[in-house]
Amino acid sequence: MAAATVAAVLTTTVGAAAGSATPPTQNHRSTATVLQHGLDELHGLGVSGTQGLIRDGNRVTAARSGVADLVTGAPVPFDGYFRIGSTTKTFVSVVLLQLVGEGRIRLDDPIERWLPGVVTGSGNDGRNVSIRQVLQHTSGLYDATGDLVALQSADEFLAHRFDHYNEAQQVATAMRHSPLFVAGTGWSYSNTNYLLAGMLIERVTGHRWDTEVRSRILRPLGLTHTFYPGDQPTLPRPHANGYRQFAPGGPMVGTTVFNPTVTASAGGLVSTPTDLARFWQAVGRGQLLRPAQVAALQQTVLADGFQGIRPGIRYGLGIMWIPNRCGGSWAHVGSMPGMSTLAAVSLDGRRSTVLYLASELADPGPAVAIIERQMTLLDDLICG
Numbered sequence: 001m002a003a004a005t006v007a008a009v010l011t012t013t014v015g016a017a018a019g020s021a022t023p024p025t026q027n028h029r030s031t032a033t034v035l036q037h038g039l040d041e042l043h044g045l046g047v048s049g050t051q052g053l054i055r056d057g058n059r060v061t062a063a064r065s066g067v068a069d070l071v072t073g074a075p076v077p078f079d080g081y082f083r084i085g086s087t088t089k090t091f092v093s094v095v096l097l098q099l100v101g102e103g104r105i106r107l108d109d110p111i112e113r114w115l116p117g118v119v120t121g122s123g124n125d126g127r128n129v130s131i132r133q134v135l136q137h138t139s140g141l142y143d144a145t146g147d148l149v150a151l152q153s154a155d156e157f158l159a160h161r162f163d164h165y166n167e168a169q170q171v172a173t174a175m176r177h178s179p180l181f182v183a184g185t186g187w188s189y190s191n192t193n194y195l196l197a198g199m200l201i202e203r204v205t206g207h208r209w210d211t212e213v214r215s216r217i218l219r220p221l222g223l224t225h226t227f228y229p230g231d232q233p234t235l236p237r238p239h240a241n242g243y244r245q246f247a248p249g250g251p252m253v254g255t256t257v258f259n260p261t262v263t264a265s266a267g268g269l270v271s272t273p274t275d276l277a278r279f280w281q282a283v284g285r286g287q288l289l290r291p292a293q294v295a296a297l298q299q300t301v302l303a304d305g306f307q308g309i310r311p312g313i314r315y316g317l318g319i320m321w322i323p324n325r326c327g328g329s330w331a332h333v334g335s336m337p338g339m340s341t342l343a344a345v346s347l348d349g350r351r352s353t354v355l356y357l358a359s360e361l362a363d364p365g366p367a368v369a370i371i372e373r374q375m376t377l378l379d380d381l382i383c384g
Contacts, residue, residue, distance in 0.1 A: 031061055031381070035054060035381060038373065038377035039064065039065035040065045042357060045369050047358065049064070050066055051063070051077075051080060052353065052355045052381075053274065053353065054353045055281060055351070055353070056350065056351045057350055062078055062079065066240075069240075069241050070241070076358070081239040081272055082272070083242075083269075083336040084271045084276060084343075085340065086191070086194075086263075086332060087343050088263070088269040089197075089318045091269060092197050092201070092209060094216075095212045096131065096135065097317065099201070099204055101290040105200070108131070109130065110127050111134065111196060112125075115196065115200065118171060119196070120175060124179055128183055133184055134196050137303075138186065141179060141196075142192060143190040143192055144173045144191060145191045147174075150163065150337075152246075153247070154244075157253065157255065158253075163262070165259075166261065167199050170264075174190075189303075189305050191267065194318075195264060197265060199265075209265045210268075217288060223278060225274070226269060226276070232260075233257045241256045241338075242254070243255060244338040244359070250362065255336075260336070277352040277354050280343050281350075281352045283345060284345035284346065298330070299317070302314055303320065316330075324383055326379075329344040331344035332344075337360070338359065341356050342374055344378055345382075351382060
């Protein structure tokens with residue numbers, strides 16, 4: 001069945017009973033229109049389904065466009081669950097920075113001190129790689145994701161989508177490759193860094209990384225719809241199905257169901273727009289960290305590999321700084337097969353936004369156009 005446009009806007013006031021939301025102001029109505037128009041255009045560029053949300057103080061505006069299922073044509077749900085991909089990294093970094101604030105670990109500690117014998121071989125040496133460099137992607141470590149067979153083609157994905165992985169296995173795969181550069185002398189995005197970060201959390205606390213995320217972030221903020229599914233390959237309802245085009249000109253392949261241990265602490269969390277927007281407000285307002293650790297989080301370097309998205313993007317400790325016309329925003333991108341996320345917060349922590357796309361295209365023209373439209377929409381929503 002051909003995808004049909006299904007678009008609607010939901011405007012509510014947090015805490016209001018269903019159906020009792022206060023009428024939107026003219027400015028709020030304009031924000032809703034901007035969001036809806038942007039999502040409709042993303043759908044028009046080839047994204048099967050999109051959803052977005054802005055949280056301005058306690059006022060929430062949500063919208064959707066497209067379909068949740070290419071076969072049934074069911075509409076994208078409001079506040080549906082999705083895999084947030086690498087936006088998980090911000091949660092993991094916050095936990096490690098909390099441990100730094102408690103004096104249990106130091107950012108300049110070498111990885112070898114906490115994970116002896118893990119970063120070694122092929123020229124890799126954990127004695128010369130610090131925790132700070134791991135969190136900031138300046139470690140030079142090879143990205144283990146590049147060796148994942150399941151991402152090479154549709155047939156490989158379907159054959160391997162239920163495979164179980166653990167962080168140690170993935171890191172060991174990365175250690176078969178020489179480092180890209182001497183730690184601290186360059187920048188390169190690598191999921192290996194955050195697989196190590198998850199292992200570090202467990203070594204320091206005695207608990208799995210997701211247990212610490214739950215106790216230190218999710219419970220205090222009341223984020224009841226964010227979790228790590230482990231080996232559970234399905235998403236809770238409601239959700240939009242994800243689709244991936246594995247090669248230019250190829251078909252869209254359903255990718256909703258697979259084992260997320262493939263990314264674990266580098267990208268395994270599931271959330272909703274409402275939960276994710278609240279988390280980013282908390283990050284922007286400094287609610288989760290002590291001032292010294294907020295400063296460390298926001299100490300950035302130029303993100304060389306992200307300049308094609310927008311010139312001037314910088315990377316802190318599990319967080320991106322994206323320049324815009326109103327001074328910039330703190331953000332992170334995330335992707336899992338067939339799903340992508342862009343979450344951001346204004347510099348004052350007041351306005352956060354979450355954009356979710358339920359398709360990944362391999363055709364270069366549409367793929368670039370989608371990224372560009374996401375970025376302009378982000379600017380319009382953050383800057384108001």
